[in-house]
Amino acid sequence: MLQFKLVLLGDSSVGKSSIVNRFVKDSFDEFRESTIGAAFLSQTVTIKDDDQDVTVKFEIWDTAGQERYKSLAPMYYRNSNAALVVYDITQADSLEKAQSWVHELKNKVDDNNLVIYLVGNKVDLTKDDEEKRVVDRDVAEKYAQENGLLFNEVSAKTGEGIQQIFQTIGENLYEVRKKENTTNNSNMANRAHGQVDIQLPRPSTNDSTSCCS
């Protein structure tokens, strides 16, 4: 079974936890407590490869969107294979925030294979009343194309497009891994330790600067 790490980023109350909840539990709560810190959970998807079922397990970090937890974010996106950057199509500044996350990911994550998926949430709100939409699909899509991101608009409330996101990410990552493996086979020795986890010891004091500084 393949395992991938996935992180959700985005402004507060754009629906990150709801998207995860829809994906993992296939349910939706109108009123959710805002996330503090981050929640860690996992879910599997099955993808097809030449009539062969492959199970992909996602380890998901559902992070808090609030500004004051921003300094914790590197811990979650470091070593990630995929990032879901979420914005709310009824909030203009949430797209700006999403773009700044994309920018940060591109700069800070040293992994060319990192899959970034830009997601516009809450399309259900525009079904009855198109005026609620503030962010045009074209604008976001254009931005995604320019930056090489995957893109879709979804609704965690109705479930529209949610499963598809993870399916697509799973397939993408699987392709990447397959390519890697073929190249790896030629020079196995070099890649014996695919990922090296370097952990610098931190002083075990009550670190005042470690959050929201």
Place this chain on the structure above:
Amino acid sequence: MRVNDQYLDTASNKSIRSTVQSLRGQSAFNVRSRAQPSLSINLDNTIVQTIIPPANTLLNDASEDYDSVHDFPRLRSVQSISSIVSRRNTRPSTTTDQLSVNTSFDPIIEQTYSYDNIQDPSTGKLQDTAFGREVRKNLIDRLAQSIYSFPTSAVGDSHGMKPVVSNEIPDVFIDVESQKSNLKSHDKNFFILTSAGKPIFSMFGKDKEIIPFMGIINTVVSYFQVNESTNIRTINLKRTKQVFAFTVKAPIILMAYSRRGETTNELMQQLDLLYSYLISSINERQLKRLFHNRSNFDLRNYLEVTDFDNLRQICSLLSDKLYPDFTLNALQCFVMRKTERGRIHETIHSLLINDSKTIPRGTLLYGLILSHKQNKFKLCSVIRPKGHSLHTIDLQLLFCLITHQFENRDGDQELWLPICFPKFNSNGFLYSYIKYLSRADIDTGTEDTVLVLISAQKDAFYKMKTFGSNLWDKLQKEKLGQYLIRDRLKFRISDIQAPYIHHFIYKAKKYVQYVMPELEIHNSSPQKLRNYECKLKRYCEHLYSSVVDDNGVPINKTILNYLHWKDTSVNDDDDNNEQEFVEEKIDMMGLIWITPQYELYLICNNGIDNKDIILRSAKRIIHWCKKNEPRLFIQEGATF
């Protein structure tokens, strides 16, 4: 209604009498009709009734010595009927031979009791009818003396039937003002604002209503700062019994308002808790920085919905719920056998020592296993460095966060929460790994059990995760996990041989932990439960404030004090015979007993006013708590 005799037996045997006026309240009625024994009726028409055949040896037990009471074999099961609810249509037949009652209010004792099959424990054989009757009478006497509310009910009426009133207690704290619905109607309120006068939070009141108050509070505080160069502490209006308590911690001002007769010290403690919550969310250093250049910063923009929910929750626990964790500054512990707890702590300890690969020394600061039920956390187990412990307030803040974070998340998630423990270090953050070990499930009888591991390192999540799962695997393998996830040893007031007592809270000062019986409520609708808890809380508060001065210092090292709430209005029984409903007279007695080792709060059943009996019961409770100390409290924990 007035508290007409209040005795104060201090070590020096001083006796003080005081009179307290209070409003008259009502919560239960006595129903009397000529042919029927009296019934007690709840306001929602649930009849609370038990019918007890006559007995002669009513108060014999009270004079018996302690041990003989303990020897009584069937007391436990019989006493669990002490609060029986039966609907009108299932009213038990009043023949003396069979008393079968349908206990429908609690699944634990949801069964029909029939006294026909009582076995004599000494022989184990079914007794013949004559002997059975003797035993039965004896049992019923004991039952009666443990639960009857009124002296008259114990004697019985002309039919020889002894009606037993429910264990319901009246409410003596009804506030006329609070029937109205505006901001001023609340007998308690909390305000939090910035030094610039911007509102942050108020327990009651919409923005429009509270903003003028914020202005006034700010002005008052500033006046004292400018003119007296000091911070105002309290405004006490003796005539209306209104108290305003202030806490000024620039850039935050907090004010509590109360007309419940709480002491200034209690209100200050409550404000400290609210302030501590703010700090747990944004630490002091950040707070100062936020306000450094912008003194008119609106903190509400910085806080989250969750923060306001948590503040509201804390306020509600402080004012309406029986939540002694805050008032006593102590934690409640999950009841577990001594050996079980010991083995769990040993297992954790050995894993900590041997598993230093996954969890290097210094990574884990503190660990907890908690049992969570109805928004209440009980400590099952503590992992802590030798000689260190976290402040109860810090832990209570953590509990608040956990409650809300898991409200609509499922248990498979693991959380990584940054939290500032204000009593540990108000300028820094610690990180808590939180995972549910089991979820509440009626079918399997499990409770919500939570593992909390606290570290100072913000990237220690994976280490904590590995350690946590190793720990749980090991506990499961050693078959210890079951003890944590099932609440098998919870007890009720009727499980302790302390007659006439409605409820008690016992705090062991040494362990900063307290114990109280499970609440027994006939009707568990949220509103009823809330009223009931509020009532118990107010009785305890009243007891407490009767023995401390305004600064919260007990007036003596050792204090034993009785409080008597009594209905002084003239109530002519003869007239009332004609009526269908007669109010149960308020005749409540409470006891508070503070020593250097423990604090005991006792609330008796309505109608009990014999101090000797109450004192004897109090002693039994203390004896029981001391005897069961290793079960009721965590004494050492897994130290490393």
